[in-house]
Amino acid sequence: MNAPGVRSSSAATLLSVRNLRTEIDTENGTVTAADGVSLDLHGDEVLAVVGESGCGKTMLALSILGLLPRRTGRIVDGQVLFRGEDLTQATPARLREIRGAEIAMIFQDALTGLHPLQRVGDQIVEMIRAHEPARRDAARRRAVDLLDLVGIPDPDRRAESFPHELSGGMRQRVMIAMAVALDPAVLIADEPTTALDVTVQAQVLETLARISGDLNGSILLITHDFGVVAGFADRVAVMYAGRLVEQGPVAEVYGRPRHPYTAGLLASMPRIDDVPGRLPRIAGTPPNLVSPPPGCRFAPRCSLAGDICREVPPETRLWPPDGGVTVACHHAEQVGAG
Amino acid sequence: MIAYALRRLAITVPVLVVISFGTFWAAGQISSPTAQLTLNPRISPETKQAYVELLGLDRPLHVQYGKWLGNFVTGDFGTSLVKNGQDVWPFVERALANTLLLVAAAVSLSLLIGLAVGTISAIRQGSLWDYGSVTVSFLGISIPVFWLGLMLQLFFGLYLANWLGVGPPLLPTAGIYSPGQQGFDLLDRVRHLVLPTLALSLQLVAVYSRYMRASMLEVMSADYIRTARSKGLRESRVVVRHGMRSALVPVTTQVAIDIGQLVGGLIVTERVFQYPGMGLLFLDSLEGGDYTILLPTVMIAAVVVFALNLVADLLYGVLDPRVRLGRDRRVARNV
Numbered sequence: 071m072n073a074p075g076v077r078s079s080s081a082a083t084l085l086s087v088r089n090l091r092t093e094i095d096t097e098n099g100t101v102t103a104a105d106g107v108s109l110d111l112h113g114d115e116v117l118a119v120v121g122e123s124g125c126g127k128t129m130l131a132l133s134i135l136g137l138l139p140r141r142t143g144r145i146v147d148g149q150v151l152f153r154g155e156d157l158t159q160a161t162p163a164r165l166r167e168i169r170g171a172e173i174a175m176i177f178q179d180a181l182t183g184l185h186p187l188q189r190v191g192d193q194i195v196e197m198i199r200a201h202e203p204a205r206r207d208a209a210r211r212r213a214v215d216l217l218d219l220v221g222i223p224d225p226d227r228r229a230e231s232f233p234h235e236l237s238g239g240m241r242q243r244v245m246i247a248m249a250v251a252l253d254p255a256v257l258i259a260d261e262p263t264t265a266l267d268v269t270v271q272a273q274v275l276e277t278l279a280r281i282s283g284d285l286n287g288s289i290l291l292i293t294h295d296f297g298v299v300a301g302f303a304d305r306v307a308v309m310y311a312g313r314l315v316e317q318g319p320v321a322e323v324y325g326r327p328r329h330p331y332t333a334g335l336l337a338s339m340p341r342i343d344d345v346p347g348r349l350p351r352i353a354g355t356p357p358n359l360v361s362p363p364p365g366c367r368f369a370p371r372c373s374l375a376g377d378i379c380r381e382v383p384p385e386t387r388l389w390p391p392d393g394g395v396t397v398a399c400h401h402a403e404q405v406g407a408g
Numbered sequence: 409m410i411a412y413a414l415r416r417l418a419i420t421v422p423v424l425v426v427i428s429f430g431t432f433w434a435a436g437q438i439s440s441p442t443a444q445l446t447l448n449p450r451i452s453p454e455t456k457q458a459y460v461e462l463l464g465l466d467r468p469l470h471v472q473y474g475k476w477l478g479n480f481v482t483g484d485f486g487t488s489l490v491k492n493g494q495d496v497w498p499f500v501e502r503a504l505a506n507t508l509l510l511v512a513a514a515v516s517l518s519l520l521i522g523l524a525v526g527t528i529s530a531i532r533q534g535s536l537w538d539y540g541s542v543t544v545s546f547l548g549i550s551i552p553v554f555w556l557g558l559m560l561q562l563f564f565g566l567y568l569a570n571w572l573g574v575g576p577p578l579l580p581t582a583g584i585y586s587p588g589q590q591g592f593d594l595l596d597r598v599r600h601l602v603l604p605t606l607a608l609s610l611q612l613v614a615v616y617s618r619y620m621r622a623s624m625l626e627v628m629s630a631d632y633i634r635t636a637r638s639k640g641l642r643e644s645r646v647v648v649r650h651g652m653r654s655a656l657v658p659v660t661t662q663v664a665i666d667i668g669q670l671v672g673g674l675i676v677t678e679r680v681f682q683y684p685g686m687g688l689l690f691l692d693s694l695e696g697g698d699y700t701i702l703l704p705t706v707m708i709a710a711v712v713v714f715a716l717n718l719v720a721d722l723l724y725g726v727l728d729p730r731v732r733l734g735r736d737r738r739v740a741r742n743v
Contacts, residue, residue: 137634141533169640182631185650187728197639232729
């Protein structure tokens with residue numbers, strides 16, 4: 071599908087975020103929600119962006135499709151290259167073509183994310199007919215099939231339901247069915263299971279994993295849950311205070327974190343084979359993004375931080391140089407070394 | 409839904425009884441049916457007494473009320489005390505038809521303009537249009553109807569024609585037909601409807617556009633609007649099918665509830681434009697001391713307002729599936 075002559079960083083790179091800076095106006099001032107974020111999503115892979123609440127991961131996701139809050143959010147710098155085409159420069163009409171059909175999105179809370187006054191079947195039909203000249207009854211049959219695909223029992227009848235008549239898990243499945251309706255190349259899932267009960271989370275994740283296996287697309291998974299990442303993603307990008315601090319294959323990053331923040335997060339996870347006791351935690355709280363610290367944003371909470379960390383933002387670099395992991399830390403060599 | 413409608417209807421009945429009794433009592437206080445007889449020196453006390461007994465005016469109030477209510481409910485509106493014993497119903501019927509036409513014209517025009525203005529204000533929040541419409545709205549809410557009516561009469565009935573140097577006034581300023589008009593004439597009727605409709609509409613446009621703006625602002629920041637955009641829908645579809653569809657639910661209810669508040673403006677408008685509707689009939693019968701016409705006028709107005717409120721409630725259920733009420737999922741609403 072790559073247009074000839076269009077340069078992209080890798081032939082298999084589907085979506086490439088380049089040095090993205092996104093600002094959001096808040097009551098307390100303008101926040102740089104994403105500050106120089108770069109990441110690549112390759113074909114047929116699941117890339118997870120993990121970080122705690124407020125680190126900017128949702129705004130990163132919304133930036134990709136130009137869905138930032140209209141009055142308060144804006145992309146101030148950088149590119150979002152989809153198959154080499156910069157979406158930040160795309161016309162509204164071109165963006166509309168891509169939204170839903172090429173890059174689809176699953177939102178966190180399906181109760182507020184689905185239209186409360188529209189039958190769920192109609193919401194899927196609308197998605198199909200926005201991009202294809204499908205007849206209403208044909209689109210409707212496809213919608214029912216999609217509901218069946220995501221594991222909704224009695225899909226023919228359920229298509230007639232309103233969102234409030236479905237359980238949380240069912241609603242999220244409807245969201246998934248709608249998002250995959252047009253077999254998009256990229257699926258952005260923003261905390262798809264956060265609003266659900268733990269047992270339902272597992273079922274919905276399983277559905278998402280199964281569907282993504284059936285489809286040819288890639289998934290950009292936004293989550294704060296390292297456990298979800300471990301079971302689901304191929305690669306992981308760790309975000310802290312608007313910046314990516316570490317990016318690489320899940321096994322590599324989990325096996326040997328290069329960034330003190332990643333290391334701290336992993337250390338604070340309960341392990342099934344661990345001796346009971348208090349879990350270690352990362353001291354302090356994330357910085358205020360209205361006026362973030364000048365150097366490394368993690369420096370105020372970091373035990374390895376020196377003068378350079380407080381003054382100079384670390385470059386993102388490969389470490390070790392021959393590995394597949396990039397990290398933004400002045401002291402990556404020392405992390406986990408003792 | 410039907411059960412809910414019946415329940416609502418059942419609640420309405422006692423309220424109507426209270427209103428009718430209050431009106432009945434008040435009407436008896438402000439005008440005496442025997443005043444005409446007392447003033448007439450040629451009528452003897454015996455004749456007067458016979459008349460009082462004939463009308464049942466010597467009976468206790470609740471008995472009189474019961475008799476009147478029975479007649480009213482069965483559609484027997486009786487004869488007028490003042491208008492030489494003519495039947496009351498034809499007066500009320502004509503007035504009701506005229507008023508309903510005026511209200512329908514004013515409300516439809518106001519909805520059309522108000523909803524559009526409010527929607528555009530909301531999706532262009534903070535724009536010149538938005539500030540402009542806010543300013544005009546406040547003007548519209550602040551201007552009293554009687555003054556606006558007089559200004560409209562002066563402008564369209566006098567000044568405009570003078571400035572343009574044309575002879576007759578552009579629009580008639582009173583009544584529903586030109587003098588001498590025989591029978592029905594659509595154009596003449598509509599021309600007479602224009603100014604009262606405008607007078608009644610300015611405030612409504614102002615209020616409706618405020619409702620719609622507030623409602624749209626809330627809806628357009630909802631998550632499902634973002635979802636709609638993420639589906640690649642056209643912005644017009646996002647605004648109309650997803651935004652307005654939701655925003656109209658509370659607005660519709662509010663509009664129907666507000667119909668009751670229209671009554672005051674209606675009375676003033678009809679008086680200013682000598683528009684022969686319920687408002688004018690109410691004033692005439694009040695001033696003429698004709699409680700036989702006053703009572704049904706007030707009662708019918710009350711019934712219509714209640715009926716519209718009921719319609720508003722049922723409409724809420726039609727527009728919002730979450731309010732399709734079962735016994736256990738009832739949403740508390742003001743009656």
